[in-house]
Amino acid sequence: MSVDVVDSHCHLAGEEFEGDLPEVVQRAVAAGVSGALMIVAADDDKEHERVAAVEAAWPGVRLSIGVHPHAAGRFADEPGRAARLVEDRLQGMEKARAIGEIGLDYHYDFAPREVQQAVFCEQIRLARRRRLPIVIHTREAEEDTFRILAEEPAGDAGGVFHCFTGDRAMARRALDAGFHISLAGIVTFPRAAELHEVAKMVPLDRLLIETDSPFLAPVPHRGTRNEPALVVRVAEAIARLRDTTVEAVGQATRQNFDRLFNP
Numbered sequence: 392m393s394v395d396v397v398d399s400h401c402h403l404a405g406e407e408f409e410g411d412l413p414e415v416v417q418r419a420v421a422a423g424v425s426g427a428l429m430i431v432a433a434d435d436d437k438e439h440e441r442v443a444a445v446e447a448a449w450p451g452v453r454l455s456i457g458v459h460p461h462a463a464g465r466f467a468d469e470p471g472r473a474a475r476l477v478e479d480r481l482q483g484m485e486k487a488r489a490i491g492e493i494g495l496d497y498h499y500d501f502a503p504r505e506v507q508q509a510v511f512c513e514q515i516r517l518a519r520r521r522r523l524p525i526v527i528h529t530r531e532a533e534e535d536t537f538r539i540l541a542e543e544p545a546g547d548a549g550g551v552f553h554c555f556t557g558d559r560a561m562a563r564r565a566l567d568a569g570f571h572i573s574l575a576g577i578v579t580f581p582r583a584a585e586l587h588e589v590a591k592m593v594p595l596d597r598l599l600i601e602t603d604s605p606f607l608a609p610v611p612h613r614g615t616r617n618e619p620a621l622v623v624r625v626a627e628a629i630a631r632l633r634d635t636t637v638e639a640v641g642q643a644t645r646q647n648f649d650r651l652f653n654p
């Protein structure tokens with residue numbers, strides 16, 4: 392059995408891939424990566440313009456569109472404008488399957504926290520209206536994230552905590568709230584002991600894997616530009632931790648991906 396995996400979070404329309412997109416896609420497909428969820432920043436016109444080229448180069452790509460918490464400050468005067476922008480973009484995006492990445496980032500605090508929260512809420516409402524799952528970015532903002540998810544409530548939209556880096560207790564909360572958990576290359580780091588425990592505890596039918604490329608290259612590629620082909624390294628690390636095969640991890644995460652994003 393050959394490996395078949397999906398990268399459930401990458402930024403292939405980023406400028407980092409402008410020069411060699413066909414080769415990047417070719418390497419992914421050769422590695423057994425049959426599809427991906429590409430995150431598109433709704434407020435970035437240039438990135439939006441590059442979407443068509445990625446779709447043409449890789450038919451297995453599906454799209455998620457949203458305003459990242461880092462960019463929330465641009466909508467400080469009127470957070471509802473962020474959701475309207477996302478909804479406008481959705482019009483022309485036949486392959487859009489999710490709203491995201493959206494959420495809270497208190498590590499960088501690029502936008503005031505109240506503004507991040509308001510922009511997050513508005514986009515959750517949009518996702519519920521459009522019956523689309525959400526891709527959640529949360530960093531050092533656990534309490535506010537779960538409070539907002541419960542208040543909105545976002546559970547019926549469903550979705551995924553992307554690039555999960557929390558502990559087992561937080562994973563439990565995310566699962567209990569009805570969400571999937573997506574692990575990135577950090578799980579390949581030898582010292583990520585708590586994340587290794589998370590990788591063992593998440594039920595196989597709630598697990599996704601991702602690269603978050605061009606960010607977060609896995610071992611042994613740390614410090615270089617990440618790309619979707621390397622999601623196989625993530626699957627391998629999880630297979631080792633769970634004492635199963637990379638094929639089994641690939642198959643389960645592919646099924647979860649299809650159920651969540653690919654109707």
Ligand SMILES: [Zn+2]
Nearest residue numbers: 492528553554
């Ligand atoms: Zn993120």
Ligand SMILES: [Zn+2]
Nearest residue numbers: 400430492603
């Ligand atoms: Zn991302």
